[in-house]
Amino acid sequence: MDFLVQAIIPYILLYKYWALFIATFLASFALPIPAGTLLIASAAFASQGYFNIAIIFIIVLIANIAGDNSSYWFARLYGRRILSRVPFIQKILVSKDFTLIEKAISRRPGFIIFISRFEVISTLTINLICGLGKATYKKFLFFEVLGSFANVIFYIIIGYSFGDSWQAVNKLIGNFSILFFLVIALGISLFWKKILAKLKREIEK
Amino acid sequence: MKINLEYRKKIIKTTIVVILALLFLISLIWFASTFKQLYRTGNLEVDYSITGRPTRLHRPITISDIRVWMTFDYLNVIFKVDPLYFKNTLAITDSKYPNISIEAYARHNRINPQVLLHNIEQAIINYPNNK
Structure with a gap:
């Protein structure tokens, strides 16, 4: 099992719902903690009688929403000021390509916000970009809540359904995530110029 | 000079694509192998269906x-x-x-x-x- 997960799980068992809330909040706000794995584990522990599944659902959903919104507002209010202090990040922030991506996400954020809830790095990245680009908050909130709800239900069903086999299933999900991101990375590498040109055309319309 | 820069960029891009493609192939084989192993050992059978009904005898923890x-x-x-x-x-x-x-x-x-x-x-x- 992942070293980070092995380090955090004892705290979930010791401090229960509080630890789960804090870990989930931090994962949504700023830290790349494997919140999905922790939720699968917690749901599995609930199937064994150690936790209450309804309380897990409520706690994790609230933590996800609170973390995502805190991340968005922090990026919106202070993001540019803080990130501009790092020279190479400042270069990225003022580049044409980044501005194009910001505008494209701000115009149609729904699908991207929804789908990014399922993986922690994409959640943090999209929260940051939406905040920096000042995407409409109502739109962000709507799709963020929808995505968080779907994400929590998804991982809870996996953990609760597979019960004692959760570690084995989690390993498979981890392998699949790597595969998925390699596909995305390959796609972006091959079609980067075409993607940017299409975004530029859409924004100019 | 400009041609050299363009040529170098093309080489770098091709290298990145080839490496990503190889990593993708390795990950695909690894995923398939893990799935097969877990399926054979019965680790992919669910204890509960989506309606909450037990689908099999809960595997006793050992x-x-x-x-x-x-x-x-x-x-x-x-x-x-x-x-x-x-x-x-x-x-x-x-x-x-x-x-x-x-x-x-x-x-x-x-x-x-x-x-x-x-x-x-x-x-x-x-x-x-x-x-």
């Missing part, structure tokens, strides 16, 4: 499932053991018991975690209700 990150409190629940059983059997004097993980207890008391794990497994095998 001593081979115990890991060092588990707490004694958790072990008491999943193995349905008396809360003071491990404390008495293994002579645990730590005031944090049962809210302490196996690994943390081993570290505080300078015990080899694997030795402690083995002792816990034996204690569960010898638990009166298991006979």
Whole structure:
């Protein structure tokens, strides 16, 4: 099992719902903690009688929403000021390509916000970009809540359904995530110029 | 000079694409192999359907499932053991018991975690209700 997960799980068992809330909040706000794995584990522990599944659902959903919104507002209010202090990040922030991506996400954020809830790095990245680009908050909130709800239900069903086999299933999900991101990375590498040109055309319309 | 730069950029891009493609192929083989292994060992059968009904006899948890990150409190629940059983059997004097993980207890008391794990497994095998 992942070293980070092995380090955090004892705290979930010791401090229960509080630890789960804090870990989930931090994962949504700023830290790349494997919140999905922790939720699968917690749901599995609930199937064994150690936790209450309804309380897990409520706690994790609230933590996800609170973390995502805190991340968005922090990026919106202070993001540019803080990130501009790092020279190479400042270069990225003022580049044409980044501005194009910001505008494209701000115009149609729904699908991207929804789908990014399922993986922690994409959640943090999209929260940051939406905040920096000042995407409409109502739109962000709507799709963020929808995505968080779907994400929590998804991982809870996996953990609760597979019960004692959760570690084995989690390993498979981890392998699949790597595969998925390699596909995305390959796609972006091959079609980067075409993607940017299409975004530029859409924004100019 | 400009042609050289363009040529170099093309080489770098091609290299990145080839590396990503190879990584993708390796990951695909690894994923398929993991799936096959887990399917064969019965780890991909669900305990409960989406309606909440049990679909199979819940796989009983065994001593081979115990890991060092588990707490004694958790072990008491999943193995349905008396809360003071491990404390008495293994002579645990730590005031944090049962809210302490196996690994943390081993570290505080300078015990080899694997030795402690083995002792816990034996204690569960010898638990009166298991006979």
